[in-house]
Amino acid sequence: MKNMTKDITAGAAGRRRAASGDPLGPNSEIGRKLKQYYDELVSDHVPDRFAQLLSQLERTEPAPKKD
Amino acid sequence: MTAVSQSFKTDLLGSIPSLRAFAVSLTQNADKADDLVQETLVKAWDKHESFQPGTNLKAWLFTILRNEFYSQMRKRGREVQDSDGIMTARLAVHPAQHGQLDLKDFRGALEQLPEDQREAIILIGASGFSYEEAAEICGCAVGTIKSRVSRARTRLQEILKISGEDEYGPDAISAQVTGSNAA
Numbered sequence: 001m002k003n004m005t006k007d008i009t010a011g012a013a014g015r016r017r018a019a020s021g022d023p024l025g026p027n028s029e030i031g032r033k034l035k036q037y038y039d040e041l042v043s044d045h046v047p048d049r050f051a052q053l054l055s056q057l058e059r060t061e062p063a064p065k066k067d
Numbered sequence: 068m069t070a071v072s073q074s075f076k077t078d079l080l081g082s083i084p085s086l087r088a089f090a091v092s093l094t095q096n097a098d099k100a101d102d103l104v105q106e107t108l109v110k111a112w113d114k115h116e117s118f119q120p121g122t123n124l125k126a127w128l129f130t131i132l133r134n135e136f137y138s139q140m141r142k143r144g145r146e147v148q149d150s151d152g153i154m155t156a157r158l159a160v161h162p163a164q165h166g167q168l169d170l171k172d173f174r175g176a177l178e179q180l181p182e183d184q185r186e187a188i189i190l191i192g193a194s195g196f197s198y199e200e201a202a203e204i205c206g207c208a209v210g211t212i213k214s215r216v217s218r219a220r221t222r223l224q225e226i227l228k229i230s231g232e233d234e235y236g237p238d239a240i241s242a243q244v245t246g247s248n249a250a
Contacts, residue, residue, distance in 0.1 A: 038193030
């Protein structure tokens with residue numbers, strides 16, 4: 001129970017990165033939330049209407065040349 | 068007009084999740100977003116010849132989607148929000164509790180940003196575009212994107228009452244806690 005001194009240096013390094021590096025990087029709360037927000041949107045189920053739309057567009061265009 | 072290649076169609080299909088995410092970020096409305104994506108796909112299909120193979124298709128599509136969004140807004144007679152506008156009065160939101168920021172609060176805060184700032188911070192912080200690519204998508208200078216991202220970030224911090232995140236990030240806090248325990 002005494003060896004709880006882990007990662008103090010890692011914390012300091014993280015602090016330096018947050019202060020000097022990418023302001024929207026993984027050490028930024030805003031940066032993390034932004035990615036979480038966006039990833040949730042990206043992983044949302046895509047409705048069938050879009051695949052249908054593309055098939056429909058394909059049908060209405062002139063047939064592709066064979067060679 | 069030459070036929071749309073199979074690979075172009077496949078790539079279009081593959082881009083839909085990102086396009087929808089960007090569209091929701093812009094419109095803040097799922098139905099409007101899907102209509103916008105539909106318009107974007109039709110436009111992209113019609114002008115597929117103007118896409119240069121080997122260049123960034125996602126950036127090309129985002130540009131079309133963004134132009135469509137702003138032209139629809141103009142048609143509806145809505146003024147595009149100005150970043151330096153009068154949003155400050157609406158800024159108050161309850162502070163994040165225990166330093167843990169709720170995604171719902173974050174969404175609400177994002178919604179309060181002017182469109183130009185919101186799109187900039189999304190393109191840079193979430194969609195993975197470079198400042199140069201984002202500038203091209205938005206048709207503005209790289210410096211403009213940088214300043215919009217920076218203002219967006221500052222405003223989000225204000226709305227969410229995250230103060231001095233640089234000095235007091237989670238890493239710093241855990242370091243302090245473990246540090247004092249160890250001493």
